[in-house]
Amino acid sequence: MxxxxxxxxxxxxxxxxxLAFGTIVAIALPTLVRLQKKDRAKDIVEQxxxxxxxxxxxxxxxxxxxxxxxxxxNMAALYRLQQIAGSASIQARNMLLQAGIRDPxxxxxxxxxxxxxxxxxCAIAIFFMSxxxxxxxxxxxxxxxxxxxxxxxxxxxxxxxxxxxxxxxEISMTFPDALDMMLICVQGGIGIEGSINKVAGEVSDISExxxxxxxxxSAELGxxxxxxxxxxxxxxxxxxxxxRSFSTAMLQAEQYGTSVSKAIRILAxxxxxxxxxxxEQKAAALPPKLTVxxxxxxxxxxxxxxxxxxxxxxxx
Numbered sequence: 001m002x003x004x005x006x007x008x009x010x011x012x013x014x015x016x017x018x019l020a021f022g023t024i025v026a027i028a029l030p031t032l033v034r035l036q037k038k039d040r041a042k043d044i045v046e047q048x049x050x051x052x053x054x055x056x057x058x059x060x061x062x063x064x065x066x067x068x069x070x071x072x073x074n075m076a077a078l079y080r081l082q083q084i085a086g087s088a089s090i091q092a093r094n095m096l097l098q099a100g101i102r103d104p105x106x107x108x109x110x111x112x113x114x115x116x117x118x119x120x121x122c123a124i125a126i127f128f129m130s131x132x133x134x135x136x137x138x139x140x141x142x143x144x145x146x147x148x149x150x151x152x153x154x155x156x157x158x159x160x161x162x163x164x165x166x167x168x169x170e171i172s173m174t175f176p177d178a179l180d181m182m183l184i185c186v187q188g189g190i191g192i193e194g195s196i197n198k199v200a201g202e203v204s205d206i207s208e209x210x211x212x213x214x215x216x217x218s219a220e221l222g223x224x225x226x227x228x229x230x231x232x233x234x235x236x237x238x239x240x241x242x243x244r245s246f247s248t249a250m251l252q253a254e255q256y257g258t259s260v261s262k263a264i265r266i267l268a269x270x271x272x273x274x275x276x277x278x279x280e281q282k283a284a285a286l287p288p289k290l291t292v293x294x295x296x297x298x299x300x301x302x303x304x305x306x307x308x309x310x311x312x313x314x315x316x
Contacts, residue, residue: 095157098164098239100209110156117152124148167209168240174207175242176275178214179268186261192250193221213238227254242271 092107103109125148129136136144178199185195197218204211213234220230231247249263 094236094239095160095164097237098167099160100163100167100212101160110160113156114153117155118149119152121148121152164239168238170207171210171213171238172240172242172271172278173275174203174210175240175246176268176271177206178203178210179246179264179271183261183264183268186264192260193218196221213243227251242267242274245270 089107089111092110096102096106096110122145125144129141129144181199181202182195185198186192190198196214200211200214200218203214216237217230217234220233221227224230228251231250235244235247237243246267249267250260252258253260253263
């Protein structure tokens with residue numbers, strides 16, 4: 001009996017220790033995750049500042065060492081490169097930035113993927129058709145190869161576009177709250193650069209994506225001489241209507257001397273109304289989407305529960 005009681009006490013002690021450890025982990029883990037998000041956002045902002053500083057130094061060295069004929073040759077080479085690449089590289093770069101991919105070589109990899117994947121998919125389709133024992137008609141082979149090529153061509157765009165859309169949805173959901181905090185900072189006497197930097201640090205717990213973009217905007221406003229380029233870069237990276245409206249409002253406020261706080265307040269109200277309208281639209285579309293799952297899964301179980309006792313109680 002003593003041994004049994006000791007074993008029970010040991011088991012209770014071990015279970016209590018495990019539960020206590022689990023409680024500590026459950027409390028500390030969200031804090032660690034928030035700290036990691038803040039550190040990641042800070043690292044991205046610091047990296048952007050270093051890149052801007054290095055670009056400024058390189059431009060200064062080039063201006064001091066560059067002669068007129070070299071500049072003319074560089075401009076001609078850049079013009080020829082733009083003619084060869086066309087607008088596809090610019091669109092790819094903007095879409096990759098909206099997806100959060102900031103690697104300078106990412107547009108080239110994206111364009112190469114859209115060239116290589118159709119060939120790879122066609123080769124895979126031809127391999128499976130040749131390995132098949134059944135005879136496939138020429139028209140069906142042509143359709144399969146064409147479908148594989150089209151799928152490989154559009155697959156990178158679909159994946160990148162999906163990531164960009166998710167980022168834009170997250171920013172659109174949290175941007176009105178960020179504008180409210182920015183309005184409080186501006187009304188408290190903080191400049192727009194300091195307000196954006198402050199909000200970027202506070203909003204990292206809610207949206208890491210928005211914190212990164214606002215941090216990059218703050219870095220560009222502090223490092224670049226052209227504030228218009230900084231705001232336009234922010235709207236290009238985000239790509240959503242809220243970011244474009246914010247950039248346009250800030251540029252107009254600086255150009256015409258209007259009140260920044262008033263512009264932010266109007267933007268916050270508009271974005272909040274748009275968020276509410278989007279939520280109402282999703283709520284209105286929910287009943288039709290639930291009709292088929294209810295018919296397939298809910299009603300049969302309900303019929304069994306209601307009619308089952310009646311069948312069981314009938315005399316045999």
